Amino acid sequence: MGAILSVILLALQIYQFILLARVLLSWFPDIDRSNPIVQFLYDITEPVLQPVRNLMPQTGMVDFSPLIVFLGISVLMMLVRSF
Numbered sequence: 011m012g013a014i015l016s017v018i019l020l021a022l023q024i025y026q027f028i029l030l031a032r033v034l035l036s037w038f039p040d041i042d043r044s045n046p047i048v049q050f051l052y053d054i055t056e057p058v059l060q061p062v063r064n065l066m067p068q069t070g071m072v073d074f075s076p077l078i079v080f081l082g083i084s085v086l087m088m089l090v091r092s093f
Contacts, residue, residue, distance in 0.1 A: 015090055022087050026080065029055055033076050 032055045035041055041048060055076075062075040 018090050022083050
């Protein structure tokens with residue numbers, strides 16, 4: 011059981027790094043979105059960010075959905091570690 015939990019924790023941590031890369035890319039508005047790496051980052055994070063974005067009220071130009079997802083993943087990781 012411990013190996014499965016370790017794999018889950020590793021997958022969540024990798025997803026956090028991917029999400030961080032997506033956030034950092036958003037700081038560069040002139041980045042080429044047709045780049046395969048950029049497309050991969052957007053393709054893998056958008057299915058998680060979009061529902062969170064839809065639940066949150068409009069906050070102008072600042073998107074807080076990555077922060078909410080980071081917090082959710084952190085809570086999930088703490089729960090997995092407690093098993």
